[in-house]
Amino acid sequence: MKKMTSLLLAICLFSLMTPCGTALADTVRIGIAQYADHPSLDNCREGFLEGLAMGGYIQGQNLEVDYQNAQGDIGLAAIIANTFVSSGINLVCAIATPMAVIAVTTADGRIPVIYTAVSAPVASELAYADRPFDGNATGTSDQLPVHDQLALIRALQPQAKTIGLLYTIGEINSQVQASLYREAAADYGFEIVESTITTAADIPLALPKLISQVDCISMLTDNTVVQHLDLVLDQTDAAGLPVYGSEIEQVKDGCVAAVGIDYLELGRKTGLIAVRVLQGESADSIPFEVLSEFDLFYNQEVLTRMSLSVPEELLPLLSEVSDAL
Amino acid sequence: MLEMRNIRKIYNPGTVRALCLFEDFNLMVPQGQFVSIVGSNGSGKSSLMNLLCGSILPDAGQIFMDGQDITKMSEHKRLKRIGRIHQNPALGSCSGMSILENMALADNKPKRMNLMPGIDKKQIERYRDLLRPLGLGLENMMNARAGTLSGGQRQALAMVMSVMTPLDFLILDEHTAALDPKTSDIIMELTQRVVREHSLTALMVTHNLRYAIEYGNRLLMLHQGDIVLDVADKDKAATRLEDVLGLFTQISVELGN
């Protein structure tokens, strides 16, 4: 019994060494729960903090932020959500669909959840199509501009016939996007070939077959695949297969082009929604927002490597992006 | 009645260390006989017991118990009518369970296993009565865990457990070897009494030639899987310790001991 007590004491003492701040009276405490570690989601987070600042909530002054990243691990995401909900914070910002679903379910209406980077809120049961939500949650959606992307691919690869999609079988947003692609592809003269994985480890194993069957690959906003884009590019570069991204960061990292979502802007929108909720509006009274403007990005270096080029008439619409580090 | 016919047992067959222990081994033990079995190390004493109980199977031959062929019968089925006391006192009872629980387990042996209460409160006094004659004080320690008992106490408990329910055969596998001389004597007295009271057919493997002479009405000496001495009743009574010792030494010398 003595040993047990001393062991418990030891744990307490050890934990004491980690700083625990005392909350100031008018400080708002926000938890940011990010599902995975990749630039798109990071941009979201940066934008979110900017949005909050624009609404008058500045970190260090009247805002305390606890940022946790689940590294793509659903189990960790659940722990993070539980921790936030039971620590009495004012609001949770959940970045990416799995995190959003877990956060909303765990919070169970007790704390407002503002989500972002959720591609299909209705399909993920984070919003209702025909009426206001009842779970004290709202946010922004990064619905993919599928038609614009297909048009871009057609313009850059006039001869292409098949587009490959690689995504995680368990991700709702990916499943929804894949079906959008399937519906729209025929309009642009494409066929879709799909390959599904369960974990990141499957990516190198699934790619060879997919690469052999398609003329290019188009990225969805699948969290696992986006987080491990480098694994994809390793093989596609070697095979000379173009990969179209879903966001500017991916084009910087080596995708040939993208009709992209500006996640910084998405994040800012999210931050502004959070401001409204913090100031008293009910989350359920705010419908989720989407971006209506998209930018077109291309990476010249990669284009050249793939022996592709941007048609003259499209050049003014596109922004070049370099392999920025 | 126990019978072994044409038993062959080879250890490590097909390897360099192949040892043919039993080749055409035969043994018949009539009802009610108390056999002492002695022999040097490796003579096959323990293997014989294992073959009878079913923990190892013969390569050829048959084993009969009361006329029924049990050669292919699994060990736990055979042990319905065979009790076995091991050399290691810890094997005969459950260390983590109390004396009462151990005895209840033994008492339940012939009963159907179901969800009826495991311990019948009305039997506790009867259990005490079974332990009292041992003179070891166990009847006052019913709730003590078997693991806290001494070697002799555990062997005694094991024996009582074996004969609590109807039994035909008792196999004693060097059951006093791990005990001090005084306790060994007590256990041997107990063995004698138990065998007599329940009219058991018993086989006792022992290293102790004195016990082999003093107890039982048949003496077998094994040597390398063969029976080199087999005396019963009057002949056994007439056999003296020196004779047995002499023969024993002779075969041991042969083996290089």
Added chain:
Amino acid sequence: MASSLYAFYLALPSTLEQGLIYALLALGVMITYLILDFPDLTVDGSFPLGGAVSTALILQGVSPALALLAATASGMAAGLCTGLIHVKLKIRALFSGIIMMTALYSINLRIAGGSSLLSIPRTSVTLFRNNALVRLLPQDTQILIISLILVVMVKIIIDLMLQTRFGLLLRATGDNEQVVTALARNKGNMKIAGLIIANGLVALCGGVLTQQQRLFEISMGTGAMVLALASVIIGVNSLKRFEWLRPTTKTIIGTLVYKACYSLAISLGLRPGDMKLVTALLFLGILSAWIFKPRRVTHDA
């Protein structure tokens, strides 16, 4: 410091609820590890199995009780497989459990319809929501009371079972297999029976947990064995001198203590990602402080 303890205090009801629900898991592992002396890793697979089955059925509108029954049955089937692999194929206990645990990952994913994450809508009928019993109870205590009733019911059933002829034999099987054989009983069958019961219980816990948190995630089983084992060991070791306490009681208390330590660590500011290290340290401390079980006897030479 004060705010940390206050945070711990605020989280107490939730800690208690979690502790009670996870006690079911610990009780299952108590049966295999403590009573049967069988290190059963199937648990890491049968725990989410129960969760997957229960969630899949609840999403189809099946009643919570039936969903839990199905979950328990699925766990029992898993335990049966482990038992058969071990007894009939003579594969070592540890490996039998690992084989099943690995297979169950794929099976669980299939049961969940290919999704690694399933959430139950707030309007669904579960053990803790939208049913007749829940409506009778005061708002904030619903989960606590229902969990308590469940755990007490299960505990009583296990206690009674361990006192039956079957229960006595089960304990003997884990204590000394030789005795079981000497009693003319089939020790292999006893082991299988124990595995069936334990994994049924574990899967039941998985079902109850997913109904409570309205969430099934494929990796919820990772570390379940460790958590349960730590709970059992904490309970049994620290309460050793209270011999009159039954092992079930000790296990339940151990689970509550474990969850309290966990909650305390988080309240004191440790990050969620550090929790596994805390568990490991706790486990190490407990195990090195005590010699856990008396030496088991193996076969005669």
